[in-house]
Amino acid sequence: MTDTYRPAEPIWCAGCGHFGVEGALLLALSDLSIPKEETLVLAGIGCSGTIQNNLGTYGYHALHGRVLPTATGAWMANPKLTVIAAGGDGDGYAIGMGHLIHAFRHNPSFTYIVMNNGVYGLTKGQNSPTRHGTRPIDAILLGLSVLETTFVARGFTRAPEQLRDLTVRALKHARAGHGFAFLEVLSPCVTYNDTYALWDAEYVDLDTDGEHDPTNRSQAFSRVTELHAEGRIPIGLIHHTERDPTAALADPSAADIGPDSHIASYEDILDRYKVERHNR
């Protein structure tokens, strides 16, 4: 038995929404009995980007905005891992937005949790692309508009049971190989943009709305846009489809790289470059 690092204490301000995200994630990992050594949590840069230190899993601190490509590379290299990307709204929707669209499009089987607080917490309060009153972007709508998306959900740290449930569903979706599980969490920053009251008043829970059919993409799209027009923000499982798990994914981490076993086939490649001689 070898000892390794002890999970850190969160560094967040008392009341920060990110506590709720971490709590839900820990519960979901234990609900699904996912071993910590098989879990790789990659986080962006921001207050949100410290979550990986607190879990006891394999943790990675990506460059600002690059958590998605890093997670994509890790998952492609070892698809046996439960890969979880996490980060802030600045990290994911400002500097890293270009990657989000491509993650939707490629549909890699890992989970991405965005802690949306409408602000840059770590750098002390600048606007993020989701800040109320700044013509905010809605990544849920964006996800719905990319036809390859398979899992789009939004939680709210004020609804912890639902958040735990959505986290479980996201992890299950990705682990079953259905694809990219995108979970945005309304996670208020009490210090620079306290939106608890605002979101309390605005949120509409689609999980408890008998009309909402998460398997119907266009209905989901209309519903979300209508709610926006009414100044409301939807939470719950917004859209979900099950893709056939990609047949036989490559697993580079298990590839045999010993040169001996491949010499003959490497020679075949080399042979294609051989120069033909006249008088052999």
Place this chain on the structure above:
Amino acid sequence: MTRPVTDFNAMVAGQGGDGSLTVITLLGNLLARRGFHLYTSRNVGSQVKGGHTAGLLRGTMVPRTGMGDSIDVFIAFDAEAIEKGGSRVAQDGFVVYDSSGGPLPDGHLSDGVTVLEIPFGRLAVRDLRRELFKNSFALGVISRILTIDDADTAAVIKARFAAKPELVDPNLQAMIEGFAYADEHDMAEGAGPIRLAKVKADDRILITGNDAAALGFLVAGVRFFAGYPITPATEILDFMTRHIEAYGGVAVQAEDELAAVNMALGAALTGVRSLTATSGPGISLMQEAVSHAGSAEIPLVVVDAQRAGPSTGMPTKSEQSDIAMLIHGGNGDFPRIVLAAGNATDAFELAVIATNLSQRIQGPVYLMLDQTVSQDSSTVPPFDLTTIEIDHGRRLNQHQLDVIGEYRRYSITDDGVSPWAMPGMPDGMSLVTGNEHDEWGKVSTEPRNRVDMMDKRARKTDAVLDDLPSGHRFGDDASTVGILGVGMQSGVMRETVELLASDGIELAGLQPRTIWPVPAETLAFVASKERVYVVEHNHSGQLAQILESVGHSTDTMRSILKYDGIAFTPLELADRIRTGEAG
């Protein structure tokens, strides 16, 4: 009257779609069948189709990496070709000019040049209904100039179009028309004005530096590649896309270079040997991630196939102006290794070494190429695949991890390298971060820890100093005058040294293959000379500046610089040195 040739230079030029490159390939096949060593190069504009393109081919008795000074046979498919390339034709050279578009423009060729004006294009359309067949027509004529047996020429055409049988007959027909033309112009089979020497033929491959490097990486166990298309690095992406899957690996075309390099980091984190390759603007974009690999201690290999900068610069032209960035780029101080290949053999060998070194130092290693090394082809001995070794460095297996007692990802060791467990391994959980961290990977700004960590990382490259690839020496080592250069300078420097030696000017030559850290070999070489010419394709003498930064005096170093996008030829470089010696 037949003149024997041992060093044969040919150029074929025309508009992009003319098939200049096909003629070069076929002519190369003809020379190779006679045992010649080959070097081929392309001179293209950046546009996809159209625009002027020149294919260059050199056949030699000894291996050469670079074109000669003048062209023996020039096939010009239009007037622009003559205007642009006519002055490069040797005094006793031949020009085969396609007069379909008008007569030969005056004033571009020296007096001794023999000109054959033939309306290839028009004849090909008239007799074979497709202009493209003019290439085989031209080949027929050239093979007679070179006194090559007709049957040989037919054989290479058949081999070339074997996959498209419907093209064999018309191409042979065009070739025969070329023979007929030669017959009418006093060049019967076996009696041309030039005769190629016979060369002892051994096994050879004809390969570009990019393909050679890509094969080296594959053989070294690289199983993850992410890239974004960019000239002149794209062939590495192409090669990996073609081959890596068969070995259980993955090649990805990412959405941009930031994604490519971070995907490679993510894959490397799981223990898979990972690579990205780029050029110019792409290598600028990747600097943040390379710095991250240095700080977070992730083995990452990056190929920089340099092209002319700054900015988007001249995408298809060669330059060596990223040297300073590779050595100093990325924020902060972190250890890195920069290797530089001078030809395809180097590219293969250094790819293997770079991959192993990145595992050993758990950090970033660059393989530096330039457009010339990347994209020109040359014949080299087949690579030895039987002696490849895979070095895992301080990577732990589960048993080793289980007995270690306590695992700290960034444990401080004598050589700075920490034992390394991969995600998925029980009891090996770690925190990996580019922020300064303690041994556990927890973020820390504690001053003492900071110093220890910086020093630990720096020790990693010191520990491999003795294993860094040594350079290639040439010329007269005893001379007090040296010549030093990397990459695209490698071949031409050797020829220049031979040329000057025949004039009684002896030079000692060094082509370093490790440029950072600056190896003891380079330091000793420069220190032992009264004067060293440092040959580079850039405006500011970046390599010389690096040597200066490690203590060499600018009094002894003389920069020979070029930045027009065109490689030196031997005479040109010899002239620059003669001027230097006179001054």
